[in-house]
Amino acid sequence: MPTKLAGTFTPENVKAWTKKIVKELEFGQFRRHKWDWVSCTDIDDGAACPLVWAREANSFVCSYVLKTDPTGKEASGAYYDGAAPIIEMQIAKGAQPFRRSRIWEN
Secondary structure, three states, X not given: XXXXXXXXXXXXXHHHHHHHHHHHHHHOOOOOOOOHHHOOOOOOOOOHHHHHHHHHHHHHHHHHHHHHOOOXXXXXXXXXXXXXXXXXXXXXXXXXXXXXXXXXXX
């Protein structure tokens, strides 16, 4: 599905989609959330934050994937339309480790 969002997997498309995600983090739909995504910064407990992030990501299995029952469906149509914003948000969250590492360094 990310390939469908970004377009054909070429360096140009990946770069363009990356720029779009960064723009959304800085100025768009993810701006108000980006600092919440780095709120778990307990450097003394290296397993705590990844567990928080994994639970959050796994929650989409219950709230979207299993709820919509994609069994036998292609990644298109209404299922894709509903999943696309979730995928973009998760990828935007993936950009946050750079911010987390800066927080830990300070």
